[in-house]
Amino acid sequence: MSMILYHTPASPFGRKVVVMLHETDLIEQVELEIVQQTPLNPNRDVIDANPSGKIPALRLEDGTTLHDSRVILDYLDTLHQHTPMIPHHGPERWRRMTLASLADAMTESAVQIRYETFMRPQGLQWKLWLDNQHEKIARSLDYFEQTALPELEGHFDMACIGLACLLGYLDLRVANWHWRGEYPKLAAWYTEADQRPSMQATRPEAR
Amino acid sequence: MSMILYHTPASPFGRKVVVMLHETDLIEQVELEIVQQTPLNPNRDVIDANPSGKIPALRLEDGTTLHDSRVILDYLDTLHQHTPMIPHHGPERWRRMTLASLADAMTESAVQIRYETFMRPQGLQWKLWLDNQHEKIARSLDYFEQTALPELEGHFDMACIGLACLLGYLDLRVANWHWRGEYPKLAAWYTEADQRPSMQATRPEAR
Structure with missing residues (x-):
């Protein structure tokens, strides 16, 4: 089972994550699951993974889920061999x-x-x-x-x-x-x- | 010149930073500057330091300014000798x-x-x-x-x-x-x- 990214293409925060997946050649390792929701109608799968109901949320292979976009990006930045998306220090x-x-x-x-x-x-x-x-x-x-x-x-x-x-x-x-x-x-x-x-x-x- | 934290005591995001300063014994190294503002009336000093107008913002000794609270906390976490506030990896x-x-x-x-x-x-x-x-x-x-x-x-x-x-x-x-x-x-x-x-x-x- 691969990682699953819950997102919606129109969300700019979700798009950041998908852009990074492309830039770092990680895109094949993540299943993109599109969820339709608004703040007034959160999606049940999303709530199970993130009680705040916010997306993007990334379900890892061990079943734990990371959110929000910054946390996901911080995690993904450890998985690739390209130049880091965020410098490590200094x-x-x-x-x-x-x-x-x-x-x-x-x-x-x-x-x-x-x-x-x-x-x-x-x-x-x-x-x-x-x-x-x-x-x-x-x-x-x-x-x-x-x-x-x-x-x-x-x-x-x-x-x-x-x-x-x-x-x-x-x-x-x-x-x-x-x-x-x-x-x-x-x-x-x-x-x-x-x-x-x-x-x-x-x-x-x-x- | 020491670091300056622009914040307002009633803001929960600013409070996170000040609580961390206390927990890590960094509080003496940072000058706390209270700014009164609302989203409708941003403060001029804050805007100069952070064009979005959001607080908290932390001005470093070299004159650069960090924001938002998560970025500030990530930075402060490198300055103390206590247990890290965020584990470094894993x-x-x-x-x-x-x-x-x-x-x-x-x-x-x-x-x-x-x-x-x-x-x-x-x-x-x-x-x-x-x-x-x-x-x-x-x-x-x-x-x-x-x-x-x-x-x-x-x-x-x-x-x-x-x-x-x-x-x-x-x-x-x-x-x-x-x-x-x-x-x-x-x-x-x-x-x-x-x-x-x-x-x-x-x-x-x-x-």
Whole structure:
């Protein structure tokens, strides 16, 4: 029995894991099980594996289950022979983890925007909340555009995967935001990143 | 210049970091800077250090800043001589990280409940969302009560710190939920955990 990854292709956190599986040639070792769920309708298999109901969750061969995406990525990073996705020590380790965390924070905000606009009944939507999630993402994208972009060259690691999956999610779920015009250098970086086989193989389809 | 931790005492994610500083005798090496903010009013110092505006954030002596709480905890865990807060490798590492992640997921749900009931205008509150956040926490607490509790004995590590801070936060911000009656074994565990000097020194006050 191989490992099983519970995920949904449209989830940016699940996509990070699948992109990493492709980048590290581990993809054949993991069975991808797609689960359909929302925060309002968690899936029974997922709850059995992770009582919080969140995905992605990775069931190991011994039956134990790991979550969330960061824990899964930390584990998978010990299974391959390529350059580590997160440096093992030194200042570089925490810098890359911080950049990956910044990408995750943007992704959480983007997911909040999606919940607010798509799931929550229209009469209960709160513009101030939406604006603030949007600002949080904008400030962070600006930080990558103005400051951190040179750090994204070289190895396509956890920080790069997180950022690429966030930008893909914006295109998918916050599609009315034409972020490329505001962050042209980031847009150029993403155009190239998005061509990677790992990104192409995991492109989510809107529905 | 020593390290500076930007945090707010009422935040359960910031509290995790301060509890760890106490548990590992690192507390004297870090200056605690309390910032007042909400997601709607991020603090300028925080934004400079972390564009997402989220706290806790840890400014190192060299001027770089680490975030979020998990990254900070991973870094701090290399600075002390006590038993590691997260095992360095082996199945135990990912098990403890998964339990800590489960505590974090509950904490995120509890923060969502707080935002929904305290920050969002009353007419825009959505009961179904609240109920689902509540259920997510309840399922996870039940998992600790029924299954994972024995794993909380012994070293008071990251998983224990995360869970203790979550339970303290429920008492502070979701105080109408009398969880102790539903999870008596967990309540007994928390009564003892809450007596630790690290927990006593970081007890948030409602306001």
